[in-house]
Amino acid sequence: MTGQETAPTRFVIAGGGSAGWIAAAVLSRALPASAAQITLVESEEIGIIGVGEATVPLIGDLNRFLGIHEPDFVAATNGTFKLGIEFVDWGEVGNRHFHGFGDFGPDIAGLPAHQYWLHLAQRGAMDAIDNWSMPYALASRDRFAPHEALSGEAAQFRHAFHFDASLYAAYLRRIAQGQGVMRIEGRIEHVERDGETGLISALSLNGERRVEGDIFIDCTGFASLLLAGTREIGYEDWSAWLPCDRAAAVPSARAGRFTPFTRSSAKSAGWQWRIPLQSRTGNGHVYASRFISDDEAVAQLLEGLDGEPLAEPRLLRFTPGRRERFWDGNVVAIGLAAGFLEPLESTAIQLIQTGVNRLLEFLPGARPDPALAAEYNRQTALEYERIRDFIIAHYCRSRRAEPLWREVATMDLPETLMAKLSAWDASGRVPLSDLESHQEPSWVSILLGQGIIPRASNPRAAIVPEERLRATLDQRRDVLAQAAAKMPDHAYFIEKTCAAKVPA
Ligand SMILES: Cc1cc2nc3c(=O)[nH]c(=O)nc-3n(C[C@H](O)[C@H](O)[C@H](O)COP(=O)(O)OP(=O)(O)OC[C@H]3O[C@@H](n4cnc5c(N)ncnc54)[C@H](O)[C@@H]3O)c2cc1C
CATH class of the missing domain: 3.30.70 (Alpha-Beta Plaits)
Known part of the structure; x- marks a missing residue:
């Protein structure tokens, strides 16, 4: 049989911020050169947004996929380690709680550990639930070690990074170019569309250079030059729930x-x-x-x-919200071009990662297929909305007195969030749906941390006799504290394993 050679799909990525270079690095790693020719166009004159310095643990998957050596990555990006977020004065002035990248210990008799904490808290004073979080045990002592350095319950956590956003884009650029991505410097001045199909056919740059392609990835940041600029895609504005702009x-x-x-x-x-x-x-x-x-x-x-x-x-x-569609015809918007949620939970780079992975999952063959794009859009919209609800949950039960906080405490909430909060109030449960970025322990830390205490815990928590339960939880808390105290100082760990190679 003689197979006819098909030409590689020409991917054109517009924009070279974190979104553009993550897309370029992942696509060039995932797709064989015989199937994909990848070009990235960026303009140094326009530059990148240059913020976006905190991440979530999902970035570890990206690093592993790209074969990144973690110490090298941290050193090259002026990076540090991140075990979670400390929230100060949220809920009310004087409050302090921690959202760690971990849980509150294994289930007991099939019920999540926080239910037992609630059960005991209804019967007497309890230490803050943070004390059952290994990330908190480390973070509160400014200590750090990756979970592989620990064992048992003390190893049940993940870490993420802080880094310099410009160095990060440059780091990914080296990887992507090493994998064959072609970079073109220039300002996109015009987006050409095919008169018959309406699909984008080429980008015209200053200096009259043209870049033709089959699939265009819009990573042009807030400009959303290809998707919103040419396809008249609306923007769902979420400022009514998230007033920060x-x-x-x-x-x-x-x-x-x-x-x-x-x-x-x-x-x-x-x-x-x-x-x-x-x-x-x-x-x-x-x-x-x-x-x-x-x-x-x-x-x-x-x-x-x-x-x-x-x-x-x-x-x-910025305007919080998302594009009504992310994938339209042969253009897919990723990064700030797709939407914006305030960086309270550092979710933007995560959304870039999942956007690129989803693009790979729904990649069409020879020509764009509306059904694939529709499914991409459905899933991406849900992912954004679930994160939106999680962020609103940081605001909507605040007891602070200033006008912003009074407004958010009395606003109407999305129904999806109301359902979660109502289940929480009734029994300390947070029912999750598909495409949730934040699992129940994250909701527990944000809600309990702000002092939003459910009316009741799950009655099954009473199955364990109170004294035995207290002893179990005390022992768990102490194991974490002791394990954390043996780990190195964050500064020392960095100095020994991944000190920055870049000038300050
Ligand atoms: C205040 C703030 C804080 C943030 N903090 C975090 C955080 O802690 N964690 C996190 O994950 N995210 C954070 N983000 C989001 C994060 O910065 C972005 O998601 C991330 O940097 C990706 O940006 P981007 O690549 O989409 O856009 P940009 O970095 O803006 O890149 C756009 C690219 O498009 C190019 N471009 C634009 N127009 C043209 C043109 N006409 N011709 C050629 N090229 C063009 C630009 O040159 C640039 O290369 C934050 C965002 C803001 C606003």
Whole structure:
């Protein structure tokens, strides 16, 4: 049999931020060169957004897939380790809780451990539930080790990273180019469409260069040049639930604790992030411009720094929400071009990863297929909405007194979130659906952490006699604390295994 050679599919990725280079690195790794020719167009003059410095553990899967050596990656991106997020003043001023990348211990008699915590808390004082989280046991002591260094219950956690966003894009670029991706420098000035099919046929760059393709991946950031710019795709605006619409970002000199976690501190009209890198600290104030002026927001940001600012604060504007469709014809938007959720749970890079993986899953053969695109769109929309609900859950039961917090505490909620909160109130359960990014322990840490206590726990928790239960939980808590105390300091671990190779 003589097979006819088919030409490789020409993928054109527009944009070279984290989204563009993750797409380029993954596609060039996943697809044989005989099947795919991958070109990325970016404009140095326009540049990248340059924020996006905290991640979630899913990034470990991406690193493994790309064959990335973790110490090399951390050193090259000025990185540090992240075990979770510390929330300060959320729920009410003076409150402090931790959302770790782990759970609260194994089930007991088929019931999640937090149910027993609730059961006991209804009968007497209990330590904060964070004490049953291994990420917290490490983070509260500024210690770090990957889970492989531990065993048993103390090993039930994952880690993520903080890194310099520009160095990260450059790191992925080296990988992608090493795998054969062609990079073209230039500003996209015009998007050409086929008169008959309406599909995008080429990008025209300044200097009259044309880049033709079969599938176009729009990673042009907020501009969404290919999808929204040419296909008239609407935007579902979620500001009614998530009023924050601006951020001021500033790096500061490294000072204070060198934490293996991100800190998020609630403020009068938003919240402030603190992300420790090896050579500096990344900071930003995410705020609702209806409740605070830019000048006041910047002043609050600067007041909240623990080191000298190293640059002028940068202002960024955004509208929370998502594109009505992500894949339309032969263009798929990934990254900021697809939608935006405030970075409270550092979910943007995760959404890029799942977007690229899903694109690979639904990749058409010779020509685009509307059914594949429809399924891609359905799943992606759900994924965004589930994360949206999780983020709203950080706001909607706040007891803080300032106008932003009063507004979010009384607003109408999405039905999907109301169903979860109502189940939580009734029995400390959070029913999950498909395409959830955050599992029950994450919801438990956010809700309990803010002091949102259910009316009852699951009656089955009474099956274990109270004294035995207290002894079991005490022992679990102590095992984690002892295991964490033996692990190295975060700073020491970095110095010994992955000190930055880049100048500060
Ligand atoms: C305030 C803030 C904080 C954030 N914090 C986090 C966080 O902690 N964790 C996290 O995961 N995410 C975070 N994000 C999101 C994260 O920054 C982005 O998801 C991520 O950087 C990907 O961006 P991007 O590649 O989609 O867009 P960009 O980085 O904006 O890249 C766009 C690319 O398109 C190119 N381009 C645009 N127009 C043209 C044109 N006409 N011609 C040629 N090229 C063009 C640009 O040059 C650039 O290369 C944050 C975002 C904001 C706004």
